[in-house]
Amino acid sequence: MIARVASMDHALLLACGGILVLLAIATAIGQVLRVTKPPSATIVNLNQRIYAWWIMCLVFGLTLVVGPTGSLVLFGLLSFLALREYVTLIKTRRADHHTLFWTFFAFTPLQYFLLGIKWTGFFIVIPVYAFLFIPAMMALAGDTTAFLERAAKIQWGLMICVYCMSYAPALLTLQIHHGFGPDAKLLLFLVIVCQLNDVLQYVYGKLFGKRKIAPNVSPNKTWEGFIGGALTATAIGAGIWWLTPFSPPGAAALAFMIALLGFAGGLVMSAIKRDRGVKDFGNLIQGHGGILDRMDSVIFAAPVFYHVVRFFYGL
Amino acid sequence: MNAHPLAGLIAGGARFVTGVNASWKEHRPEDRQTVFFANHSSHLDFAVLWASLPSHVRRTTRPVAAQDYWESGVRRWVAVDVFNAILVPRHGSAAPSSQRAAETIDRIAEDMGDAFSIIIFPEGTRGDGEEVAAFKSGLYHLCQRKPDLQLVPVYMENLNRILPKGQFLPVPFICRVNFGEPAAYAPGEDKAAFLERMRDALCALRSQ
Numbered sequence: 001m002i003a004r005v006a007s008m009d010h011a012l013l014l015a016c017g018g019i020l021v022l023l024a025i026a027t028a029i030g031q032v033l034r035v036t037k038p039p040s041a042t043i044v045n046l047n048q049r050i051y052a053w054w055i056m057c058l059v060f061g062l063t064l065v066v067g068p069t070g071s072l073v074l075f076g077l078l079s080f081l082a083l084r085e086y087v088t089l090i091k092t093r094r095a096d097h098h099t100l101f102w103t104f105f106a107f108t109p110l111q112y113f114l115l116g117i118k119w120t121g122f123f124i125v126i127p128v129y130a131f132l133f134i135p136a137m138m139a140l141a142g143d144t145t146a147f148l149e150r151a152a153k154i155q156w157g158l159m160i161c162v163y164c165m166s167y168a169p170a171l172l173t174l175q176i177h178h179g180f181g182p183d184a185k186l187l188l189f190l191v192i193v194c195q196l197n198d199v200l201q202y203v204y205g206k207l208f209g210k211r212k213i214a215p216n217v218s219p220n221k222t223w224e225g226f227i228g229g230a231l232t233a234t235a236i237g238a239g240i241w242w243l244t245p246f247s248p249p250g251a252a253a254l255a256f257m258i259a260l261l262g263f264a265g266g267l268v269m270s271a272i273k274r275d276r277g278v279k280d281f282g283n284l285i286q287g288h289g290g291i292l293d294r295m296d297s298v299i300f301a302a303p304v305f306y307h308v309v310r311f312f313y314g315l
Numbered sequence: 316m317n318a319h320p321l322a323g324l325i326a327g328g329a330r331f332v333t334g335v336n337a338s339w340k341e342h343r344p345e346d347r348q349t350v351f352f353a354n355h356s357s358h359l360d361f362a363v364l365w366a367s368l369p370s371h372v373r374r375t376t377r378p379v380a381a382q383d384y385w386e387s388g389v390r391r392w393v394a395v396d397v398f399n400a401i402l403v404p405r406h407g408s409a410a411p412s413s414q415r416a417a418e419t420i421d422r423i424a425e426d427m428g429d430a431f432s433i434i435i436f437p438e439g440t441r442g443d444g445e446e447v448a449a450f451k452s453g454l455y456h457l458c459q460r461k462p463d464l465q466l467v468p469v470y471m472e473n474l475n476r477i478l479p480k481g482q483f484l485p486v487p488f489i490c491r492v493n494f495g496e497p498a499a500y501a502p503g504e505d506k507a508a509f510l511e512r513m514r515d516a517l518c519a520l521r522s523q
Contacts, residue, residue, distance in 0.1 A: 078488070081334075083487075084334065084487045084488065085489060087486075087487075087488060088473060088488045088489040092476065094443075094479055095483075097482055097486060098484070100486040101485075101486050103482045104486060104487060133499060236418060282334070282489060283336065284334065
């Protein structure tokens with residue numbers, strides 16, 4: 001373990017140090033607010049969120065130290081839990097039982113296994129094979145009620161919770177030129193920009209938010225929050241260009257893209273929650289909600305980020 | 316008494332698999348002899364309900380299970396040795412003899428003593444998870460014998476989706492266990508009215 005940490009390069013250590021400093025500052029602010037302001041639900045929630053951030057950073061950091069396998073196992077588990085939150089929320093019928101079993105225990109692990117052995121089949125297993133397998137299984141089960149709807153919902157969940165999510169650890173297998181080997185730093189760049197963008201959109205929204213973007217979907221998403229968050233996240237992305245094979249303008253452009261996609265992910269997931277009449281997908285992460293509530297932006301940003309990086313910087 | 320170490324493990328496993336989410340009403344049950352009665356749709360029901368109880372309540376809470384199903388082999392070991400279950404004969408719908416029914420209630424009342432709480436599924440068998448069937452009369456007869464019992468309805472959601480009747484492969488869903496306000500038998504209450512009132516209290520806990 002210590003050898004692993006020692007062998008991590010300076011850029012990676014610097015980024016981890018930066019995250020620790022950021023967490024410490026957030027914790028200090030949270031505690032000052034708790035002591036000086038009258039007690040309120042917002043401050044309690046803020047401190048819960050900061051506490052949960054420590055845990056999330058710790059878990060994420062540890063899996064990075066363990067190596068690619070660590071990240072694969074972590075994201076595999078996140079996919080599994082996200083899919084569980086998703087199917088709990090949608091309506092399924094009894095006849096879907098076997099199809100769901102295969103979705104959870106065959107396609108989900110298979111996706112991460114294929115990534116682990118770096119076989120390019122990971123691009124097509126869910127969009128093609130699962131896509132055909134799911135309706136076939138369901139037809140065999142013999143229940144035709146809302147057939148297409150049920151098949152589409154399961155396929156959609158698999159695409160979002162497993163396929164799109166798996167693009168995040170897939171960054172660890174990406175071959176980049178200029179001697180920038182497959183490396184945890186691309187994943188770190190994606191996660192830092194994505195999550196800071198979420199936090200910043202929330203903070204700017206709370207401070208300056210007035211004009212709602214989609215009031216029917218999410219009352220918390222405002223133009224002020226979106227623009228402030230996206231621009232700051234872009235600046236931060238440009239500021240940590242040294243973590244990546246990108247030039248500073250390239251890093252800024254990619255960070256901006258991540259911010260836009262992250263916003264879209266949050267909006268889509270809000271629409272689903274609104275339709276089903278719930279506030280959060282789950283309550284696994286205190287103060288944040290479920291895995292899908294926290295990962296919605298990464299899920300949308302990861303696949304596009306992967307392909308754009310591969311196109312411009314890949315071998 | 317201390318719970319069997321495996322019981323804690325099973326409870327932990329049940330919590331992990333179902334991500335169970337227990338919700339209590341404002342008036343929590345008092346710490347005294349209680350009958351937790353729940354809807355029944357899955358083999359996991361007991362373990363999940365038990366795992367949702369506070370640990371000090373868990374230590375003195377025993378399940379009541381059907382003897383014919385849990386009588387032999389591994390099942391018996393799980394039920395009796397691990398969970399300290401009270402096994403009772405189940406009466407088919409074909410003319411239950413009141414003699415035997417009375418013996419069953421005697422047995423439960425005796426095993427409860429004045430310390431143990433119990434978990435029962437008054438529908439008598441696993442349902443489809445959508446409808447709550449009419450209650451068997453055991454709960455009523457038990458209250459005749461022990462009128463001071465605290466009665467807590469517990470509505471369990473999504474367990475039928477994890478492991479529906481007749482399936483043996485589980486699918487993960489997040490479960491909810493909703494504990495209702497404690498109720499009691501009103502002296503002199505008619506059997507049918509009492510059972511209907513209890514069933515209504517249970518159904519009212521559905522979140523949708």
